[in-house]
Amino acid sequence: MSETQSLLHLKQVSKEFGAGTIDEVKALENIDLSINTGDFITVIGSNGAGKTSLLNIIAGVYPPEKGGNIIINNKDITHQSEHKRAQYFGRVYQDPHIGTAAKMTIGENLSLAMARGRSRGLRAATTKKRLARFKEILATLQLGLEDRLSTLVGTLSGGQRQALALVMATMSRPSLLLLDEHTAKLDPSTAGIVLSLTENIVADENITALMVTHNMEHALRYGNRLLMMHKGKIIVDLNRKQRSDIKVIDLLNAFEQASGEQLADDSILLGM
Amino acid sequence: MDIISNLLSISVYEGLAYGFVALGVYITFRVLSFPDLSVDGSFPLGGAIAAVLITNNINPWLATAAALITGCIAGLSTAVLNTKLRINALLAGILMMVALYSINLLIMGRSNIPLLREVTVFDQIADLLGMNTRLSVSISFMAALAVIFIVILNWFLRTEIGLALRATGDNEQMIRGLGGNTDMTTILGVSLSNGLVALSGALIAQNQGFTDVGMGIGMIVMGLASVIIGEGLFRPRGVTTILLAVFGGAFVYRLFISVALRLGLPPTNLKLITSLLVVTALSIPFIRKKLRHEWIPPAVRM
Numbered sequence: 001m002s003e004t005q006s007l008l009h010l011k012q013v014s015k016e017f018g019a020g021t022i023d024e025v026k027a028l029e030n031i032d033l034s035i036n037t038g039d040f041i042t043v044i045g046s047n048g049a050g051k052t053s054l055l056n057i058i059a060g061v062y063p064p065e066k067g068g069n070i071i072i073n074n075k076d077i078t079h080q081s082e083h084k085r086a087q088y089f090g091r092v093y094q095d096p097h098i099g100t101a102a103k104m105t106i107g108e109n110l111s112l113a114m115a116r117g118r119s120r121g122l123r124a125a126t127t128k129k130r131l132a133r134f135k136e137i138l139a140t141l142q143l144g145l146e147d148r149l150s151t152l153v154g155t156l157s158g159g160q161r162q163a164l165a166l167v168m169a170t171m172s173r174p175s176l177l178l179l180d181e182h183t184a185k186l187d188p189s190t191a192g193i194v195l196s197l198t199e200n201i202v203a204d205e206n207i208t209a210l211m212v213t214h215n216m217e218h219a220l221r222y223g224n225r226l227l228m229m230h231k232g233k234i235i236v237d238l239n240r241k242q243r244s245d246i247k248v249i250d251l252l253n254a255f256e257q258a259s260g261e262q263l264a265d266d267s268i269l270l271g272m
Numbered sequence: 273m274d275i276i277s278n279l280l281s282i283s284v285y286e287g288l289a290y291g292f293v294a295l296g297v298y299i300t301f302r303v304l305s306f307p308d309l310s311v312d313g314s315f316p317l318g319g320a321i322a323a324v325l326i327t328n329n330i331n332p333w334l335a336t337a338a339a340l341i342t343g344c345i346a347g348l349s350t351a352v353l354n355t356k357l358r359i360n361a362l363l364a365g366i367l368m369m370v371a372l373y374s375i376n377l378l379i380m381g382r383s384n385i386p387l388l389r390e391v392t393v394f395d396q397i398a399d400l401l402g403m404n405t406r407l408s409v410s411i412s413f414m415a416a417l418a419v420i421f422i423v424i425l426n427w428f429l430r431t432e433i434g435l436a437l438r439a440t441g442d443n444e445q446m447i448r449g450l451g452g453n454t455d456m457t458t459i460l461g462v463s464l465s466n467g468l469v470a471l472s473g474a475l476i477a478q479n480q481g482f483t484d485v486g487m488g489i490g491m492i493v494m495g496l497a498s499v500i501i502g503e504g505l506f507r508p509r510g511v512t513t514i515l516l517a518v519f520g521g522a523f524v525y526r527l528f529i530s531v532a533l534r535l536g537l538p539p540t541n542l543k544l545i546t547s548l549l550v551v552t553a554l555s556i557p558f559i560r561k562k563l564r565h566e567w568i569p570p571a572v573r574m
Contacts, residue, residue, distance in 0.1 A: 059449065086451035099449075101442040104435070111432070112439055116451045120432040168450070 007208055008035040008058070008176055013068035015053055015232075027053035028064070029232040035176065035210065040202055042219040043212045044251075045229035051212040052094075054229070055178045058210075060085045072175060087117035090169030090207075092162070092182040099165030099182075102154030106145060106164065109153055110134045113168035137167060141197065159190035163197060170201050177202065179211040183218075195222070216248045230259045275534070281407050283530050287523025288414035289479065290494060292472035294502070294522040295421065295515070296465035297495030303429070304461040305441040309365030310350045311469050311495060312488045313372025314343045318470030319483035320376045323385040326478070332393045336474045343470020344463040346372060351462035355455040376485050383485045392478035410479055417475075421468070422515045429511045437461050469495075490543055497550045498522035504553045525549065 015028040028050045035041065045051050057064055060082040064070065070078045077085050093099050100109055111125040111134075131149055138146035141163050145156075153161060162182060169177060179198065183191035199222060202209050213219050219226055226243050228236035228251070235258035238246065293315060300308035318339035325335035346368060353364035377383065398409045428434045439447035440457040448454050469491070477483035502521020508514040525546075532545050561568050 083448045083451050083453045086449055089449075091449050093445075098443070098445050101439050101446055103442045104438060108435055108438075112435055112447060112450050112452070115432055115436070118451075120436050120452070122428075122431045122433060125430055125432045125435040 005037045006034055007037045007039075007072065009033070009069070009071040010058070010064075011069040011071070012066075013057060013064040013070065014066050015050075015057055015062065015064060026232045028057060031068075031232075031234060033227075033234065035208065037208055038206065039225055040209045040223035041211065041225045041227060042223045043210060043227045043229060044214070044216060044219040048231075049229040050232040051229055052180055053232075055091070055180050055210070055212060058176070059089050059091055059178060088175040089178055090116070090172075090174035090176075091178040092165045092169045092180065094181040094184050096158045096161035096165060096185065099168065100153045100156075100161050103152065105150050105152055106138070106156075107131055107134055107149040109164065109168060110137070110149075110171065113171055116172045116174075118172075137171060141167065157190075159186050159194060162186060162190075162194050166194065166197060166201065170205060170207060173205065173207070175208065177207050177209040179209060181212050181214055184214055198222075216251050220246065220248065220251070228255060228258070230255070235259055279527070279530050279534060281411065283523055283527040285407060285410045285414060285479075286526035286530070287519060288411065288418050289472060289476050290498065290526060291418060291519040291522035292421070292468045292475075293491055293495045294498035294518045295425070296468040296472075297492060298499045298514070298518045299461055299465040299468070301496065302499060303438055303441050304458060304465075306351075306354070306361050306458060306462060307365065308347070308350060308462055308465060309362065309492055310346060310368035310372065310462075310466060311365075311492045312490070313369040313376065314346045314466040314469045315473040315488035315491045316376050316483065316485055317346055317372055317379075317488075318343050318473030319477035319487060320379045320385075320473075320485070321470070322474035322477055323387055323483040324379055324381075326387060326390045326392065327385060332391060332396065332478065336393055336471065336478070339474035340467045340471040343473075344467035346470070347463040347466025348459055350466070351459040354462075355458050373485070380483070380485060384482060386482045387478060388481040393475070394479055414475070418519055422512075422519070425515055426512050433457070433460070490546065493543075493546055493550070494525065497546055497553070498525045500550055501525055501553045504556060 010031050010033040013028055013031040014026070017023075017025045017027055025048070031054065043051050043054065056062060058070065060077070060080060063079060068078070069076060072085075072088050077088070091099070101112070104112075107126045107130075111130060114130070134149060135146045138149075143160055143163055145160060145164065153164065156164065166182070182198070183194050186194060195218065198211070201207065209223070211223065220243065224240040226236070226238045227234050236251075236254050293311065297311060300306045321339040321342045322332070322335045325338055326332050350364050350368040353359045353367065354361045359367070394406070394410055394413065397413045398404065398406070401409065401412070403409045403412075429438060436447055436452040437457040437460060439452060440454045440461070444454050447457075473483075473488070477487075498521040499518055500521070501524050502508070502517035502519070503514075505524060506513070506517040506520050508517040528549055529542060529545065532542070533539065537545070558568060
């Protein structure tokens with residue numbers, strides 16, 4: 001597989017909320033985006049820029065409006081339901097509670113994740129063989145979760161749950177991994193652990209990833225391409241080469257230039 | 273002594289028979305987090321189907337199976353209203369419950385059908401086992417049936433589909449993101465639940481010798497009460513113990529009702545006793561925490 005093979009195309013994708021009302025918001029406006037296999041793209045932007053909407057529309061939480069198209073591996077999935085297109089996407093949410101099921105055990109959660117992209121049947125979900133494999137996978141996290149396969153996920157800490165969610169999103173090799181500010185709700189040191197786990201898994205498994213972040217430092221440090229969004233549009237798109245000698249302050253300038261606005265709250269974007 | 277053992281045996285039978293309603297309520301309310309109220313309609317539906325078929329000389333086993341399947345169809349309708357037409361789960365259940373009242377009358381043609389002169393599954397089992405004490409026949413048969421369903425559910429809830437069903441109630445957004453069809457699991461769970469409830473209705477009608485269109489009133493509350501008592505009393509962990517606790521809760525609930533009746537309380541007071549029982553079962557953990565000065569989470573509105 002060559003590095004530049006195209007994986008996902010968004011063509012003229014738009015999404016409005018509350019159309020025709022006073023609260024009308026253009027979450028996404030005519031987005032054209034092409035993602036190549038092997039890309040690790042970071043997406044940055046202030047609140048309401050459309051970052052999460054972008055992930056939602058790719059994952060199929062809602063369809064695009066006005067005839068936009070979403071194409072993966074040359075297959076049009078614009079109108080495919082969320083659970084059907086889950087075969088292509090792994091996703092880690094901002095809230096650790098969304099990515100894992102609290103009242104089920106770690107083993108059961110992993111078993112649910114293992115079935116992504118396959119049909120679910122009347123086979124036993126947590127066989128000894130599977131549990132042994134889960135144990136191996138969890139051991140690589142070095143969080144001690146491998147000995148707690150029958151622990152209810154609700155008793156884990158936020159960081160442990162998010163690490164588990166990351167494993168669940170990647171274990172059955174998605175075509176594209178969607179990370180939605182998945183470290184934003186963790187304390188800085190836990191966030192660091194989960195981020196380096198993310199980097200390792202993405203590199204080891206050679207997974208194509210799209211990572212939304214609030215943190216400019218992270219956006220610059222990770223991945224090979226950077227997108228900046230503002231008011232539903234992609235206003236900056238930097239490849240590895242362009243990105244290599246850029247600093248946070250340049251990003252802020254780029255933002256002001258491209259959006260024609262002063263960034264109201266730098267701290268949000270800097271998010272140190 | 274005789275009175276006590278008699279009271280206990282009756283409660284064991286009733287706990288097993290109504291335990292299927294509790295099992296159904298457990299699947300919707302607890303496993304799926306789907307507050308399904310169609311139960312009040314699907315219980316007499318099971319009785320109606322069984323009674324009409326048996327009085328028309330259909331084999332009672334076939335009639336009972338037909339009741340179970342019809343119950344599944346009622347549950348399927350409720351779930352389709354919710355998943356496909358996006359009607360609120362609570363409202364979908366109420367709509368189905370109300371509709372079933374008329375449907376049950378339509379099926380029965382009148383409000384009460386006696387079955388005393390008909391051959392029921394209990395008569396056939398009694399012949400087969402050569403037992404003549406009615407209550408011991410009823411208890412052995414219901415116990416066998418309960419074991420069969422507990423074994424099946426215990427297996428099913430651990431399969432890949434069963435896990436997806438449980439995840440639908442626990443975290444719907446997650447399981448959809450993992451490729452689970454939550455419409456399908458909801459339909460499956462609510463159908464299964466109402467099938468069990470209708471089965472209970474069909475068996476109880478045959479055992480008591482009649483079916484009545486009004487016999488479903490309060491079934492949800494009874495089922496919920498059994499589940500809550502079972503959870504509170506036996507503190508189950510894991511699928512197997514929860515399934516057993518549901519039947520245990522139904523037994524304790526029926527025991528309380530039997531004792532209340534034996535103490536001379538008029539049957540019209542039973543619903544009040546049920547409510548008080550549930551309030552007590554729910555407030556015990558609260559009071560215990562309060563005494564220990566533990567943190568108590570705020571009440572849930574839905």
